[in-house]
Amino acid sequence: MMYYSRLRMLGVVGICLVSALLCLPNFITKPSVPLPWHQVHLGLDLRGGSYLLLQLDTQSLQHDRLQSLEGQVRQGLLAAHLGFIDIQRDDKAATLSFLPRAESERSAARKVLEAISPAVPDELAVSERHGRLVVTLQRAAMRVRAKEAVDRSIEIVRRRIDSTGAIDPSIAREGDNRIVLELPGISDPERIKNLLGTTARMTFHLIGPNPETATPGTTLMAMQDGGGSLAVQDQVDVDGADLSDAAATMSDSRWAVSLKFDNRGAEDFARITTEHVGKRFAIVLDNRILTAPVINSPITAGQGEISGNFSARSASDLALLLRAGALPAPLSVVEQRSIGPSLGAASIHAGVMSLAAGFIFVVAFMLLFYARFGLYADIALFANLVMILAILSLFGATLTLPGMAGILLTLGMAVDANILINERIREEIKRGRKPLQALQTGFERATSTIVDSNATAFLAHVMLFVFGTGAVRNFALTITIGIVTTLFTTLVLSRMLIVRWYAHTRPKKLPV
Amino acid sequence: MLSRPLLRFVRDDRQIRFMRGRYAGLLVSALLSIASVILFCTPGLNLGLDFRGGIIVETHSPAPEEPAHMRHILEQARIKAASVQAFGSPHDVRIAINLPQGDDAEHQTQQLVDHVKQAIAQALPGTQIQRADAVGGSVSSELFRDGVLALAFSLGMILIYIWFRFEREFALSAVITLILDLTKTIGFLVVTGFEFDLVMVAALLTILGYSTNDKVVVYDRVRENLRKYRTMPLKELLDLSINETLNRTLGTSMTVFLAALPLALFGGSTLTGFATVMLFGIVVGTSSSIFIAAPLLLLMGQKRLRKGA
Numbered sequence: 033m034m035y036y037s038r039l040r041m042l043g044v045v046g047i048c049l050v051s052a053l054l055c056l057p058n059f060i061t062k063p064s065v066p067l068p069w070h071q072v073h074l075g076l077d078l079r080g081g082s083y084l085l086l087q088l089d090t091q092s093l094q095h096d097r098l099q100s101l102e103g104q105v106r107q108g109l110l111a112a113h114l115g116f117i118d119i120q121r122d123d124k125a126a127t128l129s130f131l132p133r134a135e136s137e138r139s140a141a142r143k144v145l146e147a148i149s150p151a152v153p154d155e156l157a158v159s160e161r162h163g164r165l166v167v168t169l170q171r172a173a174m175r176v177r178a179k180e181a182v183d184r185s186i187e188i189v190r191r192r193i194d195s196t197g198a199i200d201p202s203i204a205r206e207g208d209n210r211i212v213l214e215l216p217g218i219s220d221p222e223r224i225k226n227l228l229g230t231t232a233r234m235t236f237h238l239i240g241p242n243p244e245t246a247t248p249g250t251t252l253m254a255m256q257d258g259g260g261s262l263a264v265q266d267q268v269d270v271d272g273a274d275l276s277d278a279a280a281t282m283s284d285s286r287w288a289v290s291l292k293f294d295n296r297g298a299e300d301f302a303r304i305t306t307e308h309v310g311k312r313f314a315i316v317l318d319n320r321i322l323t324a325p326v327i328n329s330p331i332t333a334g335q336g337e338i339s340g341n342f343s344a345r346s347a348s349d350l351a352l353l354l355r356a357g358a359l360p361a362p363l364s365v366v367e368q369r370s371i372g373p374s375l376g377a378a379s380i381h382a383g384v385m386s387l388a389a390g391f392i393f394v395v396a397f398m399l400l401f402y403a404r405f406g407l408y409a410d411i412a413l414f415a416n417l418v419m420i421l422a423i424l425s426l427f428g429a430t431l432t433l434p435g436m437a438g439i440l441l442t443l444g445m446a447v448d449a450n451i452l453i454n455e456r457i458r459e460e461i462k463r464g465r466k467p468l469q470a471l472q473t474g475f476e477r478a479t480s481t482i483v484d485s486n487a488t489a490f491l492a493h494v495m496l497f498v499f500g501t502g503a504v505r506n507f508a509l510t511i512t513i514g515i516v517t518t519l520f521t522t523l524v525l526s527r528m529l530i531v532r533w534y535a536h537t538r539p540k541k542l543p544v
Numbered sequence: 545m546l547s548r549p550l551l552r553f554v555r556d557d558r559q560i561r562f563m564r565g566r567y568a569g570l571l572v573s574a575l576l577s578i579a580s581v582i583l584f585c586t587p588g589l590n591l592g593l594d595f596r597g598g599i600i601v602e603t604h605s606p607a608p609e610e611p612a613h614m615r616h617i618l619e620q621a622r623i624k625a626a627s628v629q630a631f632g633s634p635h636d637v638r639i640a641i642n643l644p645q646g647d648d649a650e651h652q653t654q655q656l657v658d659h660v661k662q663a664i665a666q667a668l669p670g671t672q673i674q675r676a677d678a679v680g681g682s683v684s685s686e687l688f689r690d691g692v693l694a695l696a697f698s699l700g701m702i703l704i705y706i707w708f709r710f711e712r713e714f715a716l717s718a719v720i721t722l723i724l725d726l727t728k729t730i731g732f733l734v735v736t737g738f739e740f741d742l743v744m745v746a747a748l749l750t751i752l753g754y755s756t757n758d759k760v761v762v763y764d765r766v767r768e769n770l771r772k773y774r775t776m777p778l779k780e781l782l783d784l785s786i787n788e789t790l791n792r793t794l795g796t797s798m799t800v801f802l803a804a805l806p807l808a809l810f811g812g813s814t815l816t817g818f819a820t821v822m823l824f825g826i827v828v829g830t831s832s833s834i835f836i837a838a839p840l841l842l843l844m845g846q847k848r849l850r851k852g853a
Binding site for chain 2: 077085087219220222225364365366367368369370371372374375378379382383385386387388389390391393394397398400401402403404406407433434437440441443444445447448451452455458459462477480481484485486487488489491492493495496498499500501502503504507508511541543544
């Protein structure tokens with residue numbers, strides 16, 4: 033207990049030095065030599081920027097799936113020469129149901145339903161209710177699909193954000209159907225919100241035989257420029273997913289978006305434009321008609337151009353969206369927080385000032401109340417601060433304003449362990465023990481108390497980290513790290529300093 | 545200079561008979577907590593953006609800006625603000641808007657924040673938007689649920705831990721004391737009108753952590769003394785234990801208090817409330833270790849912990 037081998041001492045000093053080294057990247061600029069370089073990231077509240085919480089519309093995902101399921105069912109039944117009556121989709125119950133044409137066809141129809149290939153394993157369940165055959169989308173499978181859709185959305189969101197030139201954005205999944213987007217330095221996220229607010233699914237359809245009214249197989253859609261609406265055939269002739277490139281261009285001194293198709297898209301496009309010369313062709317983006325030109329001549333080069341009421345910005349935004357691809361389902365913003373750069377700078381200033389002032393107060397207090405042992409506690413406190421910063425840097429953790437508060441409170445907490453030790457040693461002296469014995473018993477007795485009190489705090493803050501969100505998590509993180517470093521700096525470092533001092537001077541009286 | 549401490553809180557041989565004031569302590573605590581519960585019911589906590597949902601926009605103008613003028617600008621843009629206040633300097637204005645109602649509320653909330661920014665940019669060019677937060681209804685209710693969960697689980701973990709490390713009387717009196725501390729802090733929140741948001745939940749939990757820490761140290765000494773002095777009446781034993789740990793109790797509270805003080809004074813708008821509540825909590829937590837936790841232990845443990853005393 034009262035002896036520190038040279039090796040152990042070297043170990044303790046080594047840990048402190050490594051910590052100091054790990055902190056360094058936060059204070060100097062990166063040298064040109066390649067070195068492992070980890071540093072603490074400042075949270076949005078400190079550097080300014082925007083936080084957006086996006087939610088994927090899983091309802092529409094399910095709606096789309098039911099729609100495609102209906103297609104599969106119709107095709108399957110027709111192929112097996114079976115009939116159906118009154119086919120119905122129920123979005124709420126996630127079911128598709130119909131009556132078989134005749135009782136004799138029931139079991140055959142059921143077989144067809146059971147043979148439908150699911151999009152994910154265990155997606156469909158077939159049952160019968162009130163004489164109707166019912167296909168139900170299973171909840172677990174829909175969740176798997178939603179998860180996949182979120183993954184795909186993250187990819188597309190990343191592509192869209194990257195092409196806006198945003199610096200250092202962070203995009204992450206949260207929960208089942210949400211995406212967290214952090215944009216440092218962008219304190220006005222309006223353009224980003226608009227870019228993400230469109231699914232950007234572009235499709236090319238022929239106009240129905242009767243453009244003014246919707247007939248079976250066509251849908252009435254509004255024109256983008258507000259010029260009325262047209263009945264568009266439901267059948268997708270060319271899909272925007274088959275685009276290979278899109279760019280904003282000038283055409284007849286007006287802004288337009290030029291398109292380039294990949295092989296499949298070019299083939300489809302050539303076939304349609306060859307077969308339907310003289311007819312109108314609608315370019316539909318998210319259920320609105322961008323433009324509906326007349327096909328003058330077959331287009332076989334796999335290139336096209338959309339002209340409409342574009343400005344420079346809207347043309348380049350549309351091109352960007354088309355290049356990045358369509359979202360599997362609409363995304364909506366459910367939470368937005370943005371902080372201006374000057375407020376962030378003010379917060380850093382306030383945080384650093386508070387940290388410094390708190391540190392000075394605590395250091396002075398310990399010196400006044402515990403003399404030499406207080407000095408050792410102060411050294412341990414400084415080492416503690418360095419180690420917290422080192423661990424945060426090592427993991428590239430984010431530091432926010434509440435995180436800074438957490439560090440400050442850890443400092444207050446950390447001296448508690450030193451106070452406990454010092455008070456205990458003092459008591460043992462008062463009871464008439466010799467200095468060496470007093471130190472030994474003091475450390476031993478205080479250690480169990482210190483572990484007890486830190487364990488409760490540790491548990492409470494781990495809970496806070498697990499269940500907390502955002503600001504609270506960061507606060508809990510720094511305190512949890514702080515508790516671990518506190519145990520090391522007080523139970524190992526400051527004790528070592530005291531033991532070293534005792535071994536060198538062999539005092540008759542302890543400074544307590 | 546380093547050979548002897550310059551200051552002490554109390555002399556080591558000072559024996560204060562804290563247990564004499566046990567009924568007074570419990571009574572005062574009970575009254576304060578009851579008052580806090582009443583305050584919690586009416587008028588209730590001032591829920592912050594995190595839990596209430598809605599919009600907060602903070603602006604900084606080059607010239608001093610009257611809140612009334614800002615309200616007028618918003619009204620012209622057909623935006624109904626719940627409150628428009630000056631905060632900090634005369635250049636700064638804080639606009640709060642309640643959560644819109646209806647089917648499309650989520651979407652509207654997010655659009656509204658852009659409208660507010662556009663209206664201000666048009667009417668007051670040069671005005672900076674310092675902060676623009678919009679929290680939808682579904683998110684705010686989830687945040688609230690998570691906050692309450694975090695609080696409940698932490699309290700549960702503390703109870704379980706003390707139960708394992710000490711005897712039943714200790715765990716029960718500690719948790720009762722913690723609940724009394726918590727109610728008083730909530731009462732303090734209602735009185736001061738600080739916004740209750742996620743950061744405040746963190747503050748409450750930290751206060752709970754400190755308060756527990758304090759009780760664990762005193763109880764630890766009580767347990768030790770119970771073994772050491774086999775015949776001492778529990779009342780005297782508690783007084784002795786409190787006195788023995790008094791310098792440590794005051795010392796630790798003092799350092800934590802000193803560490804939090806600069807935050808309360810110049811921590812900026814986000815942290816001032818947090819730190820002030822912390823300061824209150826430290827005072828409450830320290831005094832409750834002495835005046836509540838120990839008397840409760842005396843009441844509950846009289847029979848079991850020390851027979852015939």
